[in-house]
Amino acid sequence: AQSVTQLGSHVSVSEGALVLLRCNYSSSVPPYLFWYVQYPNQGLQLLLKYTSAATLVKGINGFEAEFKKSETSFHLTKPSAHMSDAAEYFCAVSEQRRSSASKIIFGSGTRLSIRP
Amino acid sequence: NAGVTQTPKFRVLKTGQSMTLLCAQDMNHEYMYWYRQDPGMGLRLIHYSVGEGTTAKGEVPDGYNVSRLKKQNFLLGLESAAPSQTSVYFCASSYPRVVVTEAFFGQGTRLTVV
Numbered sequence: 001a002q003s004v005t006q007l008g009s010h011v012s013v014s015e016g017a018l019v020l021l022r023c024n025y026s027s028s029v030p031p032y033l034f035w036y037v038q039y040p041n042q043g044l045q046l047l048l049k050y051t052s053a054a055t056l057v058k059g060i061n062g063f064e065a066e067f068k069k070s071e072t073s074f075h076l077t078k079p080s081a082h083m084s085d086a087a088e089y090f091c092a093v094s095e096q097r098r099s100s101a102s103k104i105i106f107g108s109g110t111r112l113s114i115r116p
Numbered sequence: 117n118a119g120v121t122q123t124p125k126f127r128v129l130k131t132g133q134s135m136t137l138l139c140a141q142d143m144n145h146e147y148m149y150w151y152r153q154d155p156g157m158g159l160r161l162i163h164y165s166v167g168e169g170t171t172a173k174g175e176v177p178d179g180y181n182v183s184r185l186k187k188q189n190f191l192l193g194l195e196s197a198a199p200s201q202t203s204v205y206f207c208a209s210s211y212p213r214v215v216v217t218e219a220f221f222g223q224g225t226r227l228t229v230v
Contacts, residue, residue: 034219042224043206043222043224044206044221046218046220094212102212103147103164105161106151
């Protein structure tokens with residue numbers, strides 16, 4: 001069964017600094033991987049997804065993530081943090097099957113804070 | 117274009133009461149999910165469905181039941197609510213093909229059991 005581990009429940013960076021949120025996955029078959037963002041009192045919004053087309057995936061709001069099979073990782077980065085990036089971020093995984101994907105499992109989340 | 121709609125948005129229950137949360141999607145998605153979100157625990161999958169008339173258990177199914185009688189609706193039932201079921205519940209749907217495989221979420225239902 002697939003699973004996701006997010007390292008660090010809370011990350012704080014200064015405005016303009018690099019953002020790095022870590023995600024490691026476990027899957028017995030090739031995975032689909034996702035990053036979602038949740039702003040306070042809202043639902044989840046997709047930032048980006050990996051579906052095996054390219055290992056470096058670009059998403060919305062300047063975020064990107066790189067799939068590294070050897071490290072079973074899918075870390076999320078942004079070169080320069082903005083105050084509006086403060087939110088909770090979730091990594092998620094589903095498994096590729098012959099004709100469809102499996103259910104989607106989420107990590108425990110990382111709360112990103114931005115210091116002025 | 118409504119997407120995924122959850123009803124109700126807020127609810128307070130007394131211990132032992134029952135209720136049903138309704139999720140409706142208008143995207144013709146095959147998969148539907150119910151998650152609960154608790155501080156520090158992320159989203160945990162309660163039950164899910166891969167098609168009309170089918171349901172399956174997720175990570176934390178105890179105390180909940182679900183039904184998917186119509187493709188567009190996925191109901192989550194609490195037969196006898198407990199304080200441990202105080203949480204924010206999210207419904208999601210997806211179309212599990214390579215091109216469009218991510219989950220689309222509703223706005224959540226905040227449930228308090230007293």
